[in-house]
Amino acid sequence: MNYLKAVRPIVIKEFRQIRRDPTSLGMLLVLPAAVIILVGYALNFDVKHIPLAIWDQSRTAESRELLEKFRNSEYFSHEFNVFTYEEIEQLFMHGQAKIALVIPSTFGADLLAGRNVHVQILVDGSDANTAGQGVGYAARMMNDFSVRMVTEALTRKGRALYVPIDFQPRVWYNPDLISSKFLVPGLIGLILVLTGVVSTSLTVVREKELGTMEQIMVSPLKPGHVILGKTIPYMGIGLVSATAILVVGYILFDIEIKGSIIVLYAGIVTIILAALGQGLLISTVTDSQQVAFMIAIFSSLLPSFLLSGFVFPLSSMPVVLQILSNLAVTKFFLIVVRGVMLKGVGMGAVWEQFAFMLLFAAIMVGISTKRMRKTTG
Amino acid sequence: MSDDAIVVENLTKKFGAFTAVDHINFSVKRGEIFGFLGANGAGKSTAIRMLCGLLQPTSGTATVGGFDINTQTERVKLNIGYMSQRFSLYNDLTVEQNIRFFGGLYALSNSRLLDRMRWVVEMAGLKGRETTLTRDLSGGWKQRLALGCAVLHEPPVVFLDEPTGGVDPISRRNFWELINQLSAGGTTVLVTTHFLDEAEYCNDIIMINAGKLFAAGSPTRLKTDYIRHPILEVSFGNGNVVDALETVRAQPWAIGTSVFGTKLHVMVEDEIEGKRLLTRFLRGKGIDVFAVERIMPSLEDVFLHLLDQQAGVDMVKA
Numbered sequence: 001m002n003y004l005k006a007v008r009p010i011v012i013k014e015f016r017q018i019r020r021d022p023t024s025l026g027m028l029l030v031l032p033a034a035v036i037i038l039v040g041y042a043l044n045f046d047v048k049h050i051p052l053a054i055w056d057q058s059r060t061a062e063s064r065e066l067l068e069k070f071r072n073s074e075y076f077s078h079e080f081n082v083f084t085y086e087e088i089e090q091l092f093m094h095g096q097a098k099i100a101l102v103i104p105s106t107f108g109a110d111l112l113a114g115r116n117v118h119v120q121i122l123v124d125g126s127d128a129n130t131a132g133q134g135v136g137y138a139a140r141m142m143n144d145f146s147v148r149m150v151t152e153a154l155t156r157k158g159r160a161l162y163v164p165i166d167f168q169p170r171v172w173y174n175p176d177l178i179s180s181k182f183l184v185p186g187l188i189g190l191i192l193v194l195t196g197v198v199s200t201s202l203t204v205v206r207e208k209e210l211g212t213m214e215q216i217m218v219s220p221l222k223p224g225h226v227i228l229g230k231t232i233p234y235m236g237i238g239l240v241s242a243t244a245i246l247v248v249g250y251i252l253f254d255i256e257i258k259g260s261i262i263v264l265y266a267g268i269v270t271i272i273l274a275a276l277g278q279g280l281l282i283s284t285v286t287d288s289q290q291v292a293f294m295i296a297i298f299s300s301l302l303p304s305f306l307l308s309g310f311v312f313p314l315s316s317m318p319v320v321l322q323i324l325s326n327l328a329v330t331k332f333f334l335i336v337v338r339g340v341m342l343k344g345v346g347m348g349a350v351w352e353q354f355a356f357m358l359l360f361a362a363i364m365v366g367i368s369t370k371r372m373r374k375t376t377g
Numbered sequence: 378m379s380d381d382a383i384v385v386e387n388l389t390k391k392f393g394a395f396t397a398v399d400h401i402n403f404s405v406k407r408g409e410i411f412g413f414l415g416a417n418g419a420g421k422s423t424a425i426r427m428l429c430g431l432l433q434p435t436s437g438t439a440t441v442g443g444f445d446i447n448t449q450t451e452r453v454k455l456n457i458g459y460m461s462q463r464f465s466l467y468n469d470l471t472v473e474q475n476i477r478f479f480g481g482l483y484a485l486s487n488s489r490l491l492d493r494m495r496w497v498v499e500m501a502g503l504k505g506r507e508t509t510l511t512r513d514l515s516g517g518w519k520q521r522l523a524l525g526c527a528v529l530h531e532p533p534v535v536f537l538d539e540p541t542g543g544v545d546p547i548s549r550r551n552f553w554e555l556i557n558q559l560s561a562g563g564t565t566v567l568v569t570t571h572f573l574d575e576a577e578y579c580n581d582i583i584m585i586n587a588g589k590l591f592a593a594g595s596p597t598r599l600k601t602d603y604i605r606h607p608i609l610e611v612s613f614g615n616g617n618v619v620d621a622l623e624t625v626r627a628q629p630w631a632i633g634t635s636v637f638g639t640k641l642h643v644m645v646e647d648e649i650e651g652k653r654l655l656t657r658f659l660r661g662k663g664i665d666v667f668a669v670e671r672i673m674p675s676l677e678d679v680f681l682h683l684l685d686q687q688a689g690v691d692m693v694k695a
Contacts (some may be wrong), residue, residue: 002484005484006484008481009477009478009480009481009482010481012477012478012481013467013470013474013478013481016470016474017467017469017470020469020470021469210463210465210467210468211461211463211464211465212465212466212467214431214459214461214465215459215461215465215479215526215527216482217431218429218430218431218454218457218459219454219479219482219483220451220454220455220482220483220484221482
């Protein structure tokens with residue numbers, strides 16, 4: 001039988017069923033964009049306005065100059081002036097301050113005399129991320145301050161400053177280090193994989209429960225026809241929702257596609273294919289929608305979230321997890337989508353990732369076609 | 378091509394150590410209604426699924442419409458219609474959309490599809506409901522629509538697996554009229570059922586139990602060939618039919634006993650002598666007997682009698 005003619009009735013039927021169920025369609029199309037908005041604004045690793053407590057024991061022009069730097073920085077917000085360690089502890093306990101600066105009473109005099117000065121920074125380490133970044137910011141400011149002091153002193157003596165290493169960092173691709181630029185492209189992968197796996201696994205299992213799968217299998221249609229017919233509509237939906245995410249990302253978060261839009265969409269098509277393959281495989285090994293849904297959620301969400309490098313850097317994971325991460329197909333897509341969107345890389349830089357995704361999709365679809373032939377109903 | 382639409386030879390299906398269908402043999406003549414009887418789990422559905430090409434037999438062969446189910450699966454599929462007890466339709470599609478979908482599966486041309494759609498709608502009594510969602514149809518309508526979809530492509534052989542489960546008696550009767558029409562039009566119908574009253578409508582019957590075929594023939598022949606002794610039907614004025622069954626069963630003159638609703642069927646050696654023994658025995662037990670009459674055996678009598686015998690044989694073997 002003609003391939004197109006064989007697949008057509010399945011495709012038409014799937015579209016009709018999807019249209020009849022506006023809730024699911026809404027979930028597939030609107031939810032991704034909503035998640036992007038939520039995550040783009042809420043999931044933010046940029047630490048700013050850390051509440052700061054200051055204990056200035058020196059109260060000199062020099063200490064005020066140092067404090068001025070902290071007050072003018074958007075990383076800290078100076079909220080409290082304290083006079084004892086007990087007060088600092090109280091503020092930390094109540095979460096009102098996360099970082100405290102203690103300037104000793106000898107600060108001004110030592111500085112003018114050219115002696116070493118000790119400044120203490122206390123940090124609430126229960127929030128590791130904020131603590132780490134806060135210490136980093138503070139250290140940088142101290143360093144700036146020190147360099148300026150030295151420069152001024154040398155200038156007064158008529159000598160120029162010699163700095164052995166002039167450290168001039170320049171961040172490429174995302175110069176302001178905005179988290180959403182890193183997260184939103186990653187979210188495309190997460191959402192496409194999640195919705196793709198869940199929706200395909202349910203569509204086949206639903207037909208098994210209903211008995212219509214059996215009805216299709218007694219017809220002259222081959223398993224390959226059925227799989228293709230079921231894949232096409234969900235591929236369409238995946239492409240629409242990916243586009244919605246890209247548009248929302250551009251409008252709200254200024255995320256542009258630096259590279260080729262064709263390579264990007266090729267990546268999107270490939271990851272959807274891989275996700276549909278995984279969903280089909282789940283549907284051939286389960287008999288109830290509930291079980292299929294559970295397996296689909298776990299097998300797509302966990303690896304995509306934890307092992308793909310979506311937020312947690314793979315390089316800092318134990319070696320075993322790094323090896324396991326190769327089973328998370330999302331990982332390869334994230335490299336492609338971040339590369340193309342943020343860095344503007346072409347196919348030459350990411351062809352290996354494409355190969356991995358295609359291999360994953362081929363294995364999944366291959367096994368499910370085989371299984372569908374064997375176990376019908 | 379022979380006169381037989383279906384020929385089954387030593388068909389066997391094993392699932393691991395369990396033998397679901399055990400070397401069964403039968404043939405079905407073209408255009409007849411063929412009943413496939415057995416309790417739930419006897420292996421009926423497994424046998425049908427093999428004949429439809431849904432399951433690969435472990436051993437044995439069969440031809441359906443002249444095509445081998447092992448080697449010509451594709452040709453078999455083009456020549457059969459299949460309807461399961463689940464009335465597998467898409468509940469979220471309309472009547473017309475369901476028909477169009479099944480027409481598409483068999484690649485019917487547009488004009489033929491319209492033609493057949495009119496026929497199905499007419500046959501199922503769904504005129505004016507073409508755009509109704511299938512989920513809103515009653516069981517009887519769904520059943521007829523499912524049959525219509527199964528024979529949309531006018532297959533010469535139709536398999537109906539427990540097609541009358543879960544519908545009301547009137548719908549069941551209507552459905553059997555449709556089966557008769559199909560058969561009259563030359564379609565071979567193989568139908569499985571565990572309703573023995575339905576089996577009376579069949580031209581030929583086979584009975585299977587635990588995967589083995591144990592009786593075959595027309596309903597009349599089954600009744601005369603397998604039931605050699607008179608059957609007495611006992612109606613009670615009051616009292617418990619189950620108590621009566623327990624005591625009568627233990628008597629040497631009772632060849633077979635079974636309960637039919639509130640009545641008891643007892644197979645005896647001789648009609649007159651049996652009536653006398655039975656009445657005296659039950660009166661002695663203080664059970665109020667309303668009437669004892671000889672009846673024509675039903676297929677249910679045949680089935681239960683044969684099952685009893687088989688159980689006896691199995692016990693001797695064990």
